[in-house]
Amino acid sequence: xxxxxxxxERTIPTRxxxxxxxxxxxxHSILDETYVCHLGFVRDGAPVVLPxxxxxxxxxxxxxxxxxxxxxxxxxxxxxxxxxxxxxTVTHVDGLVLAxxxxxxxxxxxxxxxxxxxxxxxxxxxxxxALDALVDHVVPGRSSDSRPANAKELAATAVLRxxxxxxxxxxxxxxxxxxxxxxxxxxxxxxxPVRKGYGTPIPADDLDPSVALPAYLSAV
Amino acid sequence: xxxxxxxxERTIPTRxxxxxxxxxxxxHSILDETYVCHLGFVRDGAPVVLPxxxxxxxxxxxxxxxxxxxxxxxxxxxxxxxxxxxxxTVTHVDGLVLAxxxxxxxxxxxxxxxxxxxxxxxxxxxxxxALDALVDHVVPGRSSDSRPANAKELAATAVLRxxxxxxxxxxxxxxxxxxxxxxxxxxxxxxxPVRKGYGTPIPADDLDPSVALPAYLSAV
Numbered sequence: 001x002x003x004x005x006x007x008x009e010r011t012i013p014t015r016x017x018x019x020x021x022x023x024x025x026x027x028h029s030i031l032d033e034t035y036v037c038h039l040g041f042v043r044d045g046a047p048v049v050l051p052x053x054x055x056x057x058x059x060x061x062x063x064x065x066x067x068x069x070x071x072x073x074x075x076x077x078x079x080x081x082x083x084x085x086x087x088x089t090v091t092h093v094d095g096l097v098l099a100x101x102x103x104x105x106x107x108x109x110x111x112x113x114x115x116x117x118x119x120x121x122x123x124x125x126x127x128x129x130a131l132d133a134l135v136d137h138v139v140p141g142r143s144s145d146s147r148p149a150n151a152k153e154l155a156a157t158a159v160l161r162x163x164x165x166x167x168x169x170x171x172x173x174x175x176x177x178x179x180x181x182x183x184x185x186x187x188x189x190x191x192x193p194v195r196k197g198y199g200t201p202i203p204a205d206d207l208d209p210s211v212a213l214p215a216y217l218s219a220v
Numbered sequence: 221x222x223x224x225x226x227x228x229e230r231t232i233p234t235r236x237x238x239x240x241x242x243x244x245x246x247x248h249s250i251l252d253e254t255y256v257c258h259l260g261f262v263r264d265g266a267p268v269v270l271p272x273x274x275x276x277x278x279x280x281x282x283x284x285x286x287x288x289x290x291x292x293x294x295x296x297x298x299x300x301x302x303x304x305x306x307x308x309t310v311t312h313v314d315g316l317v318l319a320x321x322x323x324x325x326x327x328x329x330x331x332x333x334x335x336x337x338x339x340x341x342x343x344x345x346x347x348x349x350a351l352d353a354l355v356d357h358v359v360p361g362r363s364s365d366s367r368p369a370n371a372k373e374l375a376a377t378a379v380l381r382x383x384x385x386x387x388x389x390x391x392x393x394x395x396x397x398x399x400x401x402x403x404x405x406x407x408x409x410x411x412x413p414v415r416k417g418y419g420t421p422i423p424a425d426d427l428d429p430s431v432a433l434p435a436y437l438s439a440v
Contacts, residue, residue, distance in 0.1 A: 010263070014255050015286050036313055036327065038258035040269035049260035049269050049310040051331050066235050091271040093256055096418075098437075102355050102366045103373040104280070107256065110386050135322050137411075141429045146322045153323040183426060187366050188434050190423040192359075198316075199413030204395045207409050214408050217318075 001059075010115055011168035021169040030112045030169055031056045031090055034211045039063060041071050042086040054088065055130065055137035059164040061088060061114065061122070062130040064157055072158040075120050083117040088162055096192040099176035100185040104170060108191065114167045118160040130159045141216035221279075230335055231388035241389040250332045250389055251276045251310055255358045259283060260307040261291050274308065275350065275357035279384040281308060281334065281343070282350040284377055292378040295340050303337040308382055316412040319396035320405040326392060328411065334387045338380040350379045361436035 002146075013020050021027075037054045040047055050071075054063045065072050075084035095108035121127050132143040149157065156194045163188070176189050201217050225231070225242045226279035232241050241247075259276045260267055270291075274283045285292050315328035342346050351374075352363040369377065396409050420438050 010266075010268075015289050035232075036311065036329075038269050038271075038309055038311070040267035042258040042262055042265070045262070046230075046305050046335065047260035047267050047307040048230075048264050048335075049258050049267075049307045049309040050260075050330065050333065051353050052307065053327065069235050083268050087260070087267040087269045089269040089271060091256065091258070095359055098359065098362065098366075099239070100367055101369070101373075102351065103357055103369045103377070105366070106360075107273065109256075109271065109356075113268075113270065115266065115268075131322065135325055137346070138316055138325070138327075139318065139425075142325075144324060144327070146318075147402055147405055148318055149321070149323045153321075156343075157323070175245065175422075178424075182367055185367055186428075186431060188423070188431050188437065189422075189427050190275055190421055192421045192437065193419030195415075195417045195419050197415045197417075199415050200412055201408075201412045202395075203408070203410040204398075206403060208406075209255060210292075211406060211408050217408065217412065 002037055005165070005167045007168065008166050011113070011166055013170065014135055019170045019172055020078035022172060023169070027112050027164070027167055027169050028056065030092065030110045031061070033092060034090060037088050037090045041074070041084055041087070043070065053134055053138065057129065057133050061162045061164060062133060062159055063162070064131065064134055064159045067156055067158045069158070072120065072160065075118055075160055077120045077122055080102050081120065083119040084120045084160070086116065086162060088114040093194050095194055098192065100182045100187045100189050102180045104176055104178050106176070108172050108174070110169065110171045112167065112169050114162060114164060116162050118162045120163050121159040122164070127154065127159050130161070131157065139216060145214060152197070224327065225387045226384070227388065228386050231333070233384055233390065234379065239271045239390045241391060243389070247332050247384070247389050250312065250330045251281070251337065253312060255312060257308050257310045260309070261304055263290065265288050273354055273358065275353035277349065277353050279382060282353060282379055283338070283381045283382070284351065284379045286379045287376055289378070292324055295338055295380055296341055298416055301341040301428055304380070306336065306338045306382060308334040313414050315414055317396050318409055318411050318412065320398045320402040320407045324396055325374065326396070328392050328394070330389065330391045332387060332389050334382060334384060336382050336386055338382045341379040341381050347374065347379050350381070351377065359436060365434055404419070
């Protein structure tokens with residue numbers, strides 16, 4: 001396995017090519033830092049974009065949903081199923097870039113765009129692994145501290161796999177790029193960092209008070 | 221104008237219908253709380269999802285980009301242009317919902333999905349208004365404290381308009397919904413709130429130290 005994804009016609013952007021990257025470790029780090037992606041597919045010729053959870057295991061991404069949901073039904077099951085052409089996109093907003101000119105305002109961000117065909121996972125072992133990964137991708141360590149899915153729940157849940165093959169990252173960092181002739185303008189210029197974090201966990205109303213907050217949550 | 225968007229076949233979800241909402245004020249409030257959407261369109265029959273800034277003015281959404289970018293070229297210009305079928309999605313993640321069972325883990329979120337056809341804005345006045353709105357949607361008050369776009373910058377910038385007509389919100393709030401038979405399991409259960417905010421603004425290296433931080437930034 002090489003350190004880079006091979007660029008393709010659709011992973012080479014038409015704009016801001018200098019921001020595009022194909023470095024496998026960078027792509028993985030962007031994907032691992034959050035857990036909600038925006039999944040695009042085509043329905044009746046029109047685009048549909050839905051937010052959904054995902055997890056990564058090596059160079060495979062997993063999403064899941066009800067077996068009754070439209071995209072999962074469309075993907076089909078079995079080795080003969082056509083799968084579902086998708087575009088899966090993950091974006092972190094890191095900062096607001098305020099330039100002196102309105103035109104040069106920007107956002108510091110890191111995004112990953114994955115093109116490919118998602119297929120339903122039917123192998124029971126891979127399904128279990130994927131479902132654990134989906135829980136652990138949100139809260140590392142959680143899957144081993146919750147009741148595993150039973151047969152009925154497993155039957156109601158579809159898992160889609162999307163291989164990381166046609167994929168690119170795009171990253172903007174740093175300060176504003178004002179035109180030199182704007183340098184003397186009296187406007188404040190710089191970057192406002194965007195912060196993300198977690199508040200104090202709120203126990204469920206019916207939680208037995210003797211159940212302590214687990215270590216994996218006191219760390220978030 | 222009614223208080224609700226009319227549901228359509230594609231804005232009525234197949235799953236979790238009880239979470240869907242068509243309330244205009246709710247949709248607007250979700251759209252106004254952030255500034256990055258995921259814009260989906262179809263290229264060569266395949267879905268593409270890209271993160272981009274947007275702004276709302278009444279029941280119109282605006283996105284912008286280089287006139288050379290593929291989606292903007294596809295939309296075309298002029299009253300005869302076909303426009304670009306899009307799906308524009310905005311998602312807030314509000315909390316991690318940890319149930320006792322892996323199956324009932326969930327996310328508290330608020331999302332808006334807009335279906336429609338985006339058209340290039342050619343009216344100079346509407347273009348200016350949209351570009352100001354795009355800056356002010358990120359940092360309210362900023363457009364009047366930066367140099368407006370000049371003719372060359374305006375010529376390089378395309379603005380797309382998407383009317384809010386076929387639109388729905390989806391909201392999950394509250395705690396876990398564990399099965400009653402899981403109530404005695406020893407796992408911590410509850411909600412971990414997700415927090416978003418801003419760090420201390422970082423002045424650009426070349427900022428004249430006499431330029432004070434504007435009031436609209438000390439409030440963020």
